[in-house]
Amino acid sequence: MAKICISIYCALCILLVGCWDRIEIEERGFIIGASVDLAENHQNNNQELMLTSQFVVPSGLGAPTDGGNSSGAFMNLSVTGNSLFDMNRDMAKLTSLTPFYEHLKVIIISEEVVREPHVFGNVMDIFIRDHEMRRGVKVVISEGQAQQTFDMKPKNEDLPAIFIESVMENSTANANVLEPIHLGEVHEYLLGNRSFVLPRIFPLGNSVEYEGAAVFQGDTNKMVGILEGDEAKGLGYVTKENKGGVVKTTIDDQIVTLEIERSKSDITLKNKKRGNLKIDIKIDMEVGIAETFGSRRITSPKFIEKAEKAGSNQIKEIVNQTIKKVQEQYEADVLGIDNVLQNEHYDLWKEIREDWDKGENYFVQSTINVKADVKVIESGVSDKITNKNRRDY
Amino acid sequence: MKQFEYADEKISDKEIMIAIPSMIVAVGILTLPRDLAENSLSADGWIAILISGILFCFLTWMVAKLAVQFPNETFFTYASRLVPKPVAIVFTLLYVVLGIMFAAYEVRELSDLAGNYLFDQTPVEVIALAFLLVVVYGASGSRAGIFRLNMMFFPIIGFIGVSIVFFSLGWFKVENLLPMFETSLTDHVETLKVSTLSYSGFSILLFYIALVRQPKKVPKMVVAGVSIAVLLYLILFITSVGVFGIATAHLIYPIVELGKVIEVPGGFFERFESIFFVVWIMAIFNTTLMALDIAVYGLQSIFTRIKKVKLLLFLTPLIFVISMFPQNYMEIALLGRFISYYELILTGFVTTLLLIIASRKGGKTGG
Numbered sequence: 001m002a003k004i005c006i007s008i009y010c011a012l013c014i015l016l017v018g019c020w021d022r023i024e025i026e027e028r029g030f031i032i033g034a035s036v037d038l039a040e041n042h043q044n045n046n047q048e049l050m051l052t053s054q055f056v057v058p059s060g061l062g063a064p065t066d067g068g069n070s071s072g073a074f075m076n077l078s079v080t081g082n083s084l085f086d087m088n089r090d091m092a093k094l095t096s097l098t099p100f101y102e103h104l105k106v107i108i109i110s111e112e113v114v115r116e117p118h119v120f121g122n123v124m125d126i127f128i129r130d131h132e133m134r135r136g137v138k139v140v141i142s143e144g145q146a147q148q149t150f151d152m153k154p155k156n157e158d159l160p161a162i163f164i165e166s167v168m169e170n171s172t173a174n175a176n177v178l179e180p181i182h183l184g185e186v187h188e189y190l191l192g193n194r195s196f197v198l199p200r201i202f203p204l205g206n207s208v209e210y211e212g213a214a215v216f217q218g219d220t221n222k223m224v225g226i227l228e229g230d231e232a233k234g235l236g237y238v239t240k241e242n243k244g245g246v247v248k249t250t251i252d253d254q255i256v257t258l259e260i261e262r263s264k265s266d267i268t269l270k271n272k273k274r275g276n277l278k279i280d281i282k283i284d285m286e287v288g289i290a291e292t293f294g295s296r297r298i299t300s301p302k303f304i305e306k307a308e309k310a311g312s313n314q315i316k317e318i319v320n321q322t323i324k325k326v327q328e329q330y331e332a333d334v335l336g337i338d339n340v341l342q343n344e345h346y347d348l349w350k351e352i353r354e355d356w357d358k359g360e361n362y363f364v365q366s367t368i369n370v371k372a373d374v375k376v377i378e379s380g381v382s383d384k385i386t387n388k389n390r391r392d393y
Numbered sequence: 394m395k396q397f398e399y400a401d402e403k404i405s406d407k408e409i410m411i412a413i414p415s416m417i418v419a420v421g422i423l424t425l426p427r428d429l430a431e432n433s434l435s436a437d438g439w440i441a442i443l444i445s446g447i448l449f450c451f452l453t454w455m456v457a458k459l460a461v462q463f464p465n466e467t468f469f470t471y472a473s474r475l476v477p478k479p480v481a482i483v484f485t486l487l488y489v490v491l492g493i494m495f496a497a498y499e500v501r502e503l504s505d506l507a508g509n510y511l512f513d514q515t516p517v518e519v520i521a522l523a524f525l526l527v528v529v530y531g532a533s534g535s536r537a538g539i540f541r542l543n544m545m546f547f548p549i550i551g552f553i554g555v556s557i558v559f560f561s562l563g564w565f566k567v568e569n570l571l572p573m574f575e576t577s578l579t580d581h582v583e584t585l586k587v588s589t590l591s592y593s594g595f596s597i598l599l600f601y602i603a604l605v606r607q608p609k610k611v612p613k614m615v616v617a618g619v620s621i622a623v624l625l626y627l628i629l630f631i632t633s634v635g636v637f638g639i640a641t642a643h644l645i646y647p648i649v650e651l652g653k654v655i656e657v658p659g660g661f662f663e664r665f666e667s668i669f670f671v672v673w674i675m676a677i678f679n680t681t682l683m684a685l686d687i688a689v690y691g692l693q694s695i696f697t698r699i700k701k702v703k704l705l706l707f708l709t710p711l712i713f714v715i716s717m718f719p720q721n722y723m724e725i726a727l728l729g730r731f732i733s734y735y736e737l738i739l740t741g742f743v744t745t746l747l748l749i750i751a752s753r754k755g756g757k758t759g760g
Contacts (some may be wrong), residue, residue, distance in 0.1 A: 004706075011522075011526070019512075019515070020512060020513075020514040020515035020516070020519075021511075021512045021513050021514045021515055102664075131509060131510055134653050134654065134656075135650060135653065135654045136654055136656055184564075184636075184637065184640065184654065187637075187640045187643075188637070188638045188639055188640045191639050191640055191643060192638075192639050339568060342571075342572060343568055343571035343572050344571070344572070346434075346572040346575045
């Protein structure tokens with residue numbers, strides 16, 4: 001028995017001496033943002049990428065009372081190469097910290113990188129595959145250099161990556177911006193070979209603008225173009241449900257702005273004639289009148305009717321414009337029609353799947369009809385703001 | 394080293410009910426959604442889970458029916474009453490082999506999982522050894538203690554399973570579950586094959602019913618026990634398809650990823666998977682513990698004079714070596730599949746055989 005005890009104690013000694021995976025928290029380099037750019041000196045066809053990671057420098061964060069801390073709360077490191085994982089390991093050589101990605105919030109990819117076919121999928125590989133990465137990380141496309149966005153000094157945030165994340169989080173009440181897309185969704189898009197859109201940001205000095213959408217062709221996962229302004233708005237009307245936004249329209253040459261309270265879009269297939277599929281998109285919206293120019297009493301039924309009609313027409317026009325662009329120019333179904341076909345008409349979908357927005361391009365050949373139905377349900381707290389006729393009631 | 398002796402080594406029928414899902418739910422469910430989604434469209438795999446679940450309800454019911462005919466008798470005792478003693482010894486030894494392989498498989502899966510997600514640098518062997526030693530410690534004590542541990546752990550495991558579903562509802566997309574019922578029949582059969590593999594472990598009943606104080610209600614209870622596992626499988630599968638869509642088929646451990654997507658705003662639950670891992674290791678611990686104990690129990694019933702500790706000293710290195718045998722992920726999965734088939738065939742055969750003989754003999758003595 002004594003021998004057994006001794007041998008067990010010896011075994012315990014081996015097991016308890018320490019932990020292989022021990023990394024002191026001070027030595028961990030918490031990365032909150034990563035960006036991928038084309039390296040400047042890429043030779044011939046050999047694509048060289050540049051990975052920039054934003055590390056948090058905790059001492060720079062400091063207490064609010066510390067006042068201006070000149071050292072800054074973050075540190076950006078860039079490495080070039082062609083394997084992102086390799087580059088990541090290289091990064092460890094440049095700093096005393098061990099790169100740690102579990103707190104990654106946002107991945108920014110430069111437009112230049114994803115204009116080549118299949119590169120987007122390749123770049124995403126490591127982010128999806130590595131166990132440290134979380135599927136909730138937001139993915140965004142940047143115009144120009146992605147790395148640039150990490151250098152800005154926003155007024156109200158210490159960390160640019162967190163700033164970008166908050167901008168994306170908070171501005172979704174705009175119809176012309178997309179919902180943030182997460183890494184998990186990107187994985188699904190890539191696996192499904194479906195066309196998709198990613199939100200875009202523009203670096204603007206010490207801030208960013210979050211607007212528009214980058215359109216990706218599903219087959220090659222190559223970025224084929226962008227939707228800006230009203231085009232992105234049209235996409236939002238179709239794909240975003242209940243997420244708010246505004247419809248700006250004119251009634252009698254006066255601007256009237258409607259705020260979307262509730263919205264719903266229904267895509268239905270009307271016939272199964274391949275080569276000329278008829279698809280209806282019906283958008284139902286309940287809006288409030290957010291702003292009117294001029295001085296009318298807006299609670300009159302006549303005005304409401306006018307507003308509803310103007311709103312519907314406006315939506316129809318904008319959505320049609322978007323459809324035209326994605327059908328004719330980009331040939332990529334980002335409206336989600338493929339989802340409806342798969343979910344509700346699986347037999348048909350099985351046959352046309354390979355020729356939807358590639359090959360035979362049934363998507364481009366189909367006729368998409370937009371219907372919009374706007375209902376005004378709210379008028380704000382006052383029905384009239386200015387008076388033209390000098391009446392006292 | 395003194396062992397504390399409990400007054401009696403008996404358990405209640407509730408404890409045997411909980412032992413079933415405790416045994417079944419382990420590493421299988423972590424990969425099950427992927428295996429099912431691979432061959433079925435959207436969430437159609439639930440049909441396979443349900444059908445195989447009903448099948449196993451029936452099988453466990455059969456096993457229980459057999460075992461309750463011989464209250465308070467070990468498998469070896471009643472088997473040797475029904476068949477010649479050498480055959481009974483062979484049967485018992487086959488179950489000992491099952492227990493050893495089962496424990497080895499669980500140990501290896503756990504250490505790979507933990508190595509993958511938690512311990513980057515730590516060698517798999519060390520994780521496996523550390524885990525195995527704790528299991529051995531558990532097995533060296535009272536047998537009834539194992540059941541008490543089950544009763545204690547299982548509610549926690551169930552709670553975590555349900556809360557994973559609850560917290561990931563925010564990521565759940567109903568359209569991921571569509572289109573329904575579009576999987577072809579051959580694919581359904583394929584899926585069914587996969588899902589039958591995820592209920593392995595039910596044959597512990599052959600041995601453990603001997604411990605039940607009043608085994609009358611046991612057949613009903615064990616069917617309820619299997620149903621708990623089926624239910625847990627169903628909701629976890631549907632949730633992971635709802636959250637990951639087609640990516641379910643391409644995630645190695647979909648349920649772990651489910652734990653990783655959970656983020657309750659405010660940063661409180663950003664790292665839900667750490668809690669999940671702790672609890673799921675408890676689930677795997679219970680399973681491994683019972684698998685090892687079955688091996689010990691089987692050997693004890695044949696070699697009545699050898700002490701438990703000595704049996705464990707013989708089994709532990711064996712399990713460790715077997716667990717280190719598979720070289721890669723593929724081979725581990727192969728071992729898992731082999732064990733499931735082995736158990737299904739062995740228990741199917743043994744139970745049917747013994748049931749037939751028992752009814753004949755019963756008829757004879759009665760007439």
